[in-house]
Amino acid sequence: MKSERRGIIIAIGVLLLSAVLGGIYGPNVRATAASADDYQTAVRDFTRVLDVVQNNYTDQVDVDKAVYQGAIPGMLRMLDPHSSFFDAKQFSLLREDQRGKYYGVGMIVGPRENHTVVLAPYAGAPAYNAGIRPGDVIIKVDDKSTAQLSTTEVADLLKGPKGTVVKITVSREGYPEPLVFTVTRDEIPRHSVDIAFLLKPGIGYIRLSGFNETTDREIAEALKKLDATSLDGLILDMRGNPGGLLNEAVAVADMFLDKNQLIVSHHGRTSPERRYYAVRGNQGMTAPLVILVNNNSASATEIVSGAVQDHDRGLIVGETTFGKGLVQTVTPLSENTGLALTTARYYTPSGRLIQRDYKSVSLYEYHYERKVPDRPTEVRLTDSGRQVTGGGGITPDIVVEAPKLTKFQQLLFRDDVLFPAETGVGGFTRYFLGTKPTVTKDFEVDDNVMRMFREYLSKHNVRYTEPEMTENQEWIKRKVKQEVFMSVFNMQEGFKVLLEGDPQVQKAVEAVPQARALYQNAHKIMAQRMGGSVDQP
Numbered sequence: 001m002k003s004e005r006r007g008i009i010i011a012i013g014v015l016l017l018s019a020v021l022g023g024i025y026g027p028n029v030r031a032t033a034a035s036a037d038d039y040q041t042a043v044r045d046f047t048r049v050l051d052v053v054q055n056n057y058t059d060q061v062d063v064d065k066a067v068y069q070g071a072i073p074g075m076l077r078m079l080d081p082h083s084s085f086f087d088a089k090q091f092s093l094l095r096e097d098q099r100g101k102y103y104g105v106g107m108i109v110g111p112r113e114n115h116t117v118v119l120a121p122y123a124g125a126p127a128y129n130a131g132i133r134p135g136d137v138i139i140k141v142d143d144k145s146t147a148q149l150s151t152t153e154v155a156d157l158l159k160g161p162k163g164t165v166v167k168i169t170v171s172r173e174g175y176p177e178p179l180v181f182t183v184t185r186d187e188i189p190r191h192s193v194d195i196a197f198l199l200k201p202g203i204g205y206i207r208l209s210g211f212n213e214t215t216d217r218e219i220a221e222a223l224k225k226l227d228a229t230s231l232d233g234l235i236l237d238m239r240g241n242p243g244g245l246l247n248e249a250v251a252v253a254d255m256f257l258d259k260n261q262l263i264v265s266h267h268g269r270t271s272p273e274r275r276y277y278a279v280r281g282n283q284g285m286t287a288p289l290v291i292l293v294n295n296n297s298a299s300a301t302e303i304v305s306g307a308v309q310d311h312d313r314g315l316i317v318g319e320t321t322f323g324k325g326l327v328q329t330v331t332p333l334s335e336n337t338g339l340a341l342t343t344a345r346y347y348t349p350s351g352r353l354i355q356r357d358y359k360s361v362s363l364y365e366y367h368y369e370r371k372v373p374d375r376p377t378e379v380r381l382t383d384s385g386r387q388v389t390g391g392g393g394i395t396p397d398i399v400v401e402a403p404k405l406t407k408f409q410q411l412l413f414r415d416d417v418l419f420p421a422e423t424g425v426g427g428f429t430r431y432f433l434g435t436k437p438t439v440t441k442d443f444e445v446d447d448n449v450m451r452m453f454r455e456y457l458s459k460h461n462v463r464y465t466e467p468e469m470t471e472n473q474e475w476i477k478r479k480v481k482q483e484v485f486m487s488v489f490n491m492q493e494g495f496k497v498l499l500e501g502d503p504q505v506q507k508a509v510e511a512v513p514q515a516r517a518l519y520q521n522a523h524k525i526m527a528q529r530m531g532g533s534v535d536q537p
Contacts (some may be wrong), residue, residue, distance in 0.1 A: 018511060039150055076341075080366025081366050082326050083342045083359050091338040094330070097190060098245060099213050104159040105166065106188040107132060112142035112416070115139075116146055116154040119154070119424035129343060132168065134487045135430040139178060140169035154360055160185045181419070189214065192244075195492045196222035199499070202232035203509055207495070208252075210232045211244030211300040216251035223255065224481035231287040233512030234441075235505065239292050239318060243299025246346075247328065253307045254278045256289055256314070261349070263307045264325050267345030290313030290508040293394060294402060295370055298322035306348035312384045312522030315515040316396045317508045323356030323393030324371065350380035352390030384522040387502045400507045408468045415462050418479045421498055429483040439488045443488065445477040445527040453480070476500070 016121070018053045048069075054061045054439040076083040086094055096102045109116050118136040121128035138146050141285070149157075156306060158166060166182045185327025190214040194207040204226040228234060243249070246264075253263045259281030267273035291305050291314060302321050327344040347353055358366045365371070377391025389395055412418045416425035425433075433439075453476065457464055469476075478501050484492025499505050 001008050002148060011449045034415060053213045053421075075508055077363065080326060080342050080362060081326055082324065082340070084340050086338040086340070086419075089335040091332075091336060094338065097210070097212060099190075101187055101189050101214075102159065103162050104185055104188050104247060105130075105132075105168070105183045106186070107158075108424075109138065109155055111151045112137075112424075116149070117424060118484065121491060122188065123189075126183045126186050127181075129491070130168075130183045131179075132170065132181055132183075133172070134483075135232050135425040135433070136170035136179075138168060138170055140167075144169050147460050161392065162187055164334050172434070173430040174436060188330065191218060192248075193218040195495055196225055197259050197496065198226065199235065199505070203512065204228060204231045204234045204497070205237065205505075206234070206235045211241075211248040211292045213245065213248070215244070215248040219255060228285045228287060233288045233290065233509070235290050235292060235508045236293040237505070237508075238297050238301045238305070239294040239434060240296045241293075241295065241298070241301040242322075243301055246300060246303070248275045249300035250301040253304045254280055255285065256282055257311055258282065258310060261307075261311055264303045264346050264348065266344040266346040268327070268342075271344045286519070288512050288519060290511050290515050291316050292318050292504055292508055293321050293396065294319040294504075295322055295393075297394075298324040302354045303348075306352060306354060308351040309388060309394065309397065310352070310380070310382050312382050312386065312518050315398060315511050316394060317398045317511055318396050318400055318504050319402065320395050320399075321354070321393035323354055323391075325355030348380075348390070350382060350387065350388060352378060352380050354390060354393055356392050378530070382522070384518070384525050395480070397505060398511055403503060408464065408472050410512050411462065412476075415460070417457065417460070417462060418476075418483065423480070425447075425483040427460070428453055428478060429487065431456055432480070433484065433487055439484060441489075441493075443481065443484060446481045450477070450481065 029262050035493070050066070052065070053066070070355070071353065072085045076085060087289075107121035107127040108119040110119045116138045118127075118132055118134055118138065118303050120134050121132050136155055136199060139153060140146060144157065146154050158168070159168060162185055164185050166183055166185060170181070171444055177434060178406040190210075190212060192208055192210045192212050194209050196204070196206045199205045206219070206222050208215070226234070231411050246266075250263050255264065257278040259278050261278045262283075263278060265273055266516045289308060291308055293301065293305055293316060297305070297318075298321060302324065305316050305321065309316050326342045327339040327346055329343040330338045331341065333339055345353055356366070356370070361369075361371075376389030378389065380390065381386050382388055390500075411419055412426070416427045435452075440525050454464075454469070456462075461481065461505040478497060482494045482497040484494075
């Protein structure tokens, strides 16, 4: 009864909160003049329906499930695609992501052929230092077999208080007996900056994968590491970055824009307009900037990209972004649950709304088909007078589509011969490393390795033709080298190999002189408008 009462109380609370903030009927969030009587009637009707279902349904009703997985999510889906309810576990994971840390052994795991496999231990984390490597199959955590456990359940077993010890038993290719690692749990940072290094002399590269509470500090450290004020160009890679905290997006944009430039504004029915400006400014970091994005770049990523594009601070390269211009306010509820409710829309400095249409498409179409409007819903001008569009994500200044996989490459992924980027090591790489080769930073995939690759394909009945092998040889060599480096060294070294053949990165490097000219021209135009002298960056 206590659980049922809790479910009803939370449901009523969410209903009231949603009713007050946006109207609970119909597919659109719109202002209403509903009275308190309307809210009470809606709540009374809901509890009456729940009571009838609970008393008369053919089977015993799980009230928590009916409320948390049915009524509340269903109600929020009527509002927009991004308002959502978090149960206790989901809310805990959300807070982990926002804080940028958790306690455990520090590795990414995933399901592979009914097993939980190590995809990548974080460099320097307890699991990495203990010797656990990508491709290891976790067969026991302490004395508990993982045979009947989901990957999520295994991940939960690996987490625990700082300083506690966990024993991890794995099977590894090339080793006849299981390997046992004793690992002491520690605080594991969820880095938002995955890697920062020089792509080539004078050209810095930073990979930013999220916006959490440590992003501001991490970007500052990366810029310092690269000696950013002396760079000839900087590539900020935010492909696949789903966004995160608004204040961190503002802080990152602040590092590249001039002081007092507008970064973003937002307002909604119950939230007055708020405008965010660059407070510190770039402080001398005026190197030409190129931002890489794709259709999985969203929210906070679009705030930074939109501000950089509108102020002509740099060029955007890649594919059109996701198109999420809604601001969610996260409200903690009772029983460690939470509600993320859309309370405003954000606008780029030129006044663009980046949000894609979600009212005339299904939830599936919105999330997975992501059709760009035939015509932009709005056209605005950047500082230098260039046209930019809104209503469908950030359109790159230079469009470069990600290369499509060939049928043979798809086959290698499907048969687990190789794995997609950053998701572990495939079967061949595990087999190759099982022969215990000597691998240094000078390692290259030579004819002998390719011979072993052919033998592996034949042994595992993966059909191929010599024309297919010839056509895909350079791609195969790069993928094998990437997986080997990721396993022997760390994820960052593997990622560097992947970037070597990345056409979007190559185009970003080529665009650096164009980004410099754009920035200088914008400064000149803005100075002329203000009637002052030109101070070239």
